[in-house]
Amino acid sequence: MRRVSSGGRVRTTDKTFFGHPWGLATLFGTEMWERFSFYGMRAILAAFLMAPAVRSGLGLPGTTAFAIVGVYQGMVYLTALPGGWVADRLLGARRAVLLGGFIIMFGHISMAVPVRGPLFVYLGLLLIVCGTGLLKPNVSGMVGYLYRDDEDARRDSGFSLFYMGINIGALAGISVTPVLARDSHWHLAFGAAAVGMALGLIWYVMGRRSLHGAGERVPQPLTPHERRVAVRWVLAGLAALAALTVLLAVTGLFTEDGVTWTVTAIIALITIFYLSYIMHGGHGITPVERRRFGAYIWLFFAAVIFWMIFDLAPGPVTDFATKSVDLTFFGLTIPPGWTQNLNSLFVIVFSPIFAALWLTRWGSRVSSPMKFTFALFMAALSFVVLAMAADVASAGVKVSILWLVVMYLLQTIGELTLSPVGLSVSTKLAPAAFKGQILGVWFLAAALGDAVGGQTFRLTHFLSLTQYYLVLAGIALVAGLFLLMFVRRLKALMGDEDVAPGQALTH
Structure with a gap:
């Protein structure tokens, strides 16, 4: 044929x-x-x-x-x-x-x-x-x-x-x-x-x-001048990295903790710099594009908080499963790491449902800021559930795995609300000069959220595990309420157009 x-x-x-x-x-x-x-x-x-x-x-x-x-x-x-x-x-x-x-x-x-x-x-x-x-x-x-x-x-x-x-x-x-x-x-x-x-x-x-030639061509090959500039930037970056390494070593901070704090700060600075560059750099974005991207930044930081909680799965959440969850089924004990599969299973089951939901009248009538707000509420509720489980486990008993099932279900519902909509709204609100880079910009939200989230467990030095989960739930709840207060304003900044979300992408 x-x-x-x-x-x-x-x-x-x-x-x-x-x-x-x-x-x-x-x-x-x-x-x-x-x-x-x-x-x-x-x-x-x-x-x-x-x-x-x-x-x-x-x-x-x-x-x-x-x-x-x-x-x-x-x-x-x-x-x-x-x-x-x-x-x-x-x-x-x-x-x-x-x-x-x-x-x-x-x-x-x-x-x-x-x-x-x-x-x-x-x-x-x-x-x-x-x-x-x-x-x-x-x-x-x-x-x-x-x-x-x-x-x-x-x-x-x-x-x-x-x-x-x-x-x-x-x-x-x-x-x-x-x-x-x-x-x-x-x-x-x-x-x-x-x-x-x-x-x-x-x-x-x-x-x-x-692949029929897919990806063979270099879309925008560097000119000789651009190559020289790129080499200078790479050398400058390597020199800065070497200087930073020496500084950490001299100050006694070249340790796992010192390096993780430093990298977290670098990710935060890169994120702030890049968003500021898009908003205010000399690349000719129009006032309308600047207004719309300003609305996007609100949603961007909502996503940062969501991923901060969501991507604690391989760390504190699995550690809790290891120490405090009864993982025995019919006489067989499953590895704690298997609990992370609950998210993948729920994504596979519910992705078609959510994809169909966005095509209904309800899906089109609920704005993107409202969907982000809902995702934050789901993240908050998931850690309220985990805090309740931790409180039960604090008495020295193993809790049922159903606590984790409910937690992952709530987070997956939030993910399927935020992730595909986030990809779509990124494309919609990106200035024309940055359309090709916007997927990388969207990934910055996950980068910053994951890095900051990894540091949050240090709060357990002076908080109980129950209090730690509640603090993170409170952060997501406050962020959701704050976003909810400005939903109408954000819709106006965005142009109040519908966003047709793409397919759900496992983050």
Whole structure:
């Protein structure tokens, strides 16, 4: 069978993937295995960092371990900005994804090296951060390329399948690695993450012909002058990093805690600088664009607070499951890391429902600021539930896993309300000069929220666990109420237009 596109280009469609171009299967499998490695490693990272040396761990206190996990997650999302730039100006999306996958694989291999000490662990985390920044934003862009001549409905359907691969990969990774990590076999579990990324690379290379040129071209190659400027910026950045390292060493702050605080501050400064640059930089945005982006900033920081709570799952929440939740089913004890799969399961079940809901009259009548407000309320309520569970567990008893089921259900409802709407409203409110960068801007909200969230467990130095969860719930509640007060004003700033959300993306 042959099909002629609207542009006159003939494309063969003999081999399809659920009625879609076979290139979607190539990208589906690549992203699925990358998410297998990412979520699989993340599911056990905090437990490994806290495990004592006799159990082959690093023996870090919980506050430090959770800060490292938060900063690691934040850096993964932060590097989406330079990763997209590298693809657009230097490598093209196809080579960026391939290079990123190899760097991720070597990062997991580094963590799997069975030696004592943190060197290979931290090197591995750094490599995974860099590789994910190259792979994650660009593989999604290549999916869009497959449908550049097609109608929106077919493209949306293709992205739905693609995002299903994300959730399948997350579900599989979180199911496998906690089992392998039992009896302190951490490096075996990290090795499984490396194998997962290797399988993704093999699938990607084998399917390269099915991509029909997607991502081969460099969209905006650097001119010789721009290359020289870019080299100077890179050298200046490396010099600044070296100077900062020396400063931390001289002041005695070159420790896990000192580095995590420093990276959190850097992420915050980058976020503030970039948002200010978009609003006030000399790039010719119109007064209307500035007004609309001003409304977006409110929603951006609402998302920061949501992700701050949501992405505590691999840290304090799983640690609570380890210590205080009865994980026995029919005589079998499940690994604590498996509880993180509740979110993936709920996303798979409820994504079609929410996608249909946004197409109804109710979905179109509820504004984006109101949807963000609702998501914050769900985040707050989820941690009220967790605080109640912690209060029961404070008596020294194991609580039912149903507490976590309810908590994850509430958070997933919030995620499905905020995440797809956030992607859509970002596209709508971005100034024209920043349309191509707006996905990276949206990821900045997750970067800042994750980094700050990782530091919040330090509050348990003077708060009980119940009080800690209630404080975070209170922050989300206050932010939601504050946003609710200005919903009408934000709608006016945005132009009071409907936003048709895209498909839900597992964050």
